[in-house]
Amino acid sequence: MIIAVNTRLLLSTHLEGIGYFIKEVFTRLAIRHPDHQFFFLLDRPYSAETSLPANVKMLTLSPPARHPLLWKYWYDIKVPLTLKRVKADVFVSPDGFASLTTKVPQCMVVHDLGFLHQADTYKKSHVQFLRHYTPRFVQKVAMIATVSSFSKADLLTHYKVKAGKIDVVYSAVKEAFRPLDFESRQAIKEKYTGSREYFIYAGAIQPRKNLVNLLKAFSLFKKRQKSNWKLVLAGRLAWKNGDFLELLKTYKYRDDVVLTGYVEEAELVKLVAASYALVYPSLFEGFGVPVLEAMKCGVPPLTSQDSSMQEIAGDAALYFDPADPASIADAMMLIYKDETWRSHLIERGKKVSANYSWDRTADLLWESILKAVKP
Secondary structure, eight states, rough: OEEEEOOOTOOOSSSSSSHHHHHHHHHHHHHHHSEEEEEEEEEEOOOOOOOOTEEEEEEEEEEEOOHHHHHHIIIIIIIIHHHHTTSSSSEEESOOOOOSOOOEEEEEEEEOOHHHGGGGOOOOHHHHHHHHHHHHHHSSSSSEEEEEEEHHHHHHHHHHHOOOGGEEEOOOOOOOOOOOOOOHHHHHHHHHHHHEEEEEESOOBBBBGGGHHHHHHHHHHHHOOOOOEEEESHHHHHHHHHHHHHHTTTTTTTTGGGEEOOOHHHHHHHHHSSSEEEEESSSSSSSSSHHHHHHTTOOOOOESSHHHHHHHHHHGGGGEOOTTTHHHHHHHHHHHHOOHHHHHHHHHHHHHHHTHHHHHHHHHHHHHHHHHHOO
């Protein structure tokens, strides 16, 4: 079988989210199925050093598709021509986009429908494109894979699609996320917080992540506890950060907030594993990877209730109302005061996180791909 994969988000630098999913899952699939040919379709050359299986070939389809007009051109003109040329049996698109013009069967991965729920955190032109074309993508493709039952239910709510057309394949995190020894944790604390304990948020700095409310919650925590603890925000400044940056300028506890900017994966692992707890107040996620990363590192997560994160973490996390800074602060204070409860959550997290792996994701997605080829 010849399998063409949209790897447009497999970036040489700043590999995040869907890019990690692509790299981890499709490298595994190629290794596990050496009798099949894989074509990774890029919209710009991939310059990072990487060792790909012999049955993978990278093809660059120009021009780079980074805005709606070029998305349309890339998926509906460049991709179909390439699929025809390589005689693809299936086209797999992990970024929630599909080609509306190819006759090749397609399996599309939808990570979330954030553009419907948090439209103000996206570029207006992107929201318009996604709202217009996603219903068409959903109808066009043979199979849809998504990363949680939460996201599957969201798809079924908003689009006319049969439940049997959607598979839940879950997501995972890299094996690098694991607990640190005492000396390594102390070294990270000394480097970033002057050896003080800290809460960590890990992810891009953008409105959907609800960081203004996190700052307000941290302020309440500091006032009530009179603690010297820090808040570490580990991630790159993404977009629409005006309100967050303005608040930070006059923030009473600015000296206790550490902005790391983008950090390489090895450093991020250490930052998460050395923290006292993860606070992840995102307003909407399809899966919530940082919550799983924290559990893998032996760190208890505090996160949003009634979300995909609650599905993924189960009884291994503390939950709060992300719209209420006082609710977030209450969770921070509870984990601060109760070391026994914290240890209990850590042990639960080890058991829950063991259920998620890239091997499992790859196996589940492979089944979806086969269904797309032979519905």
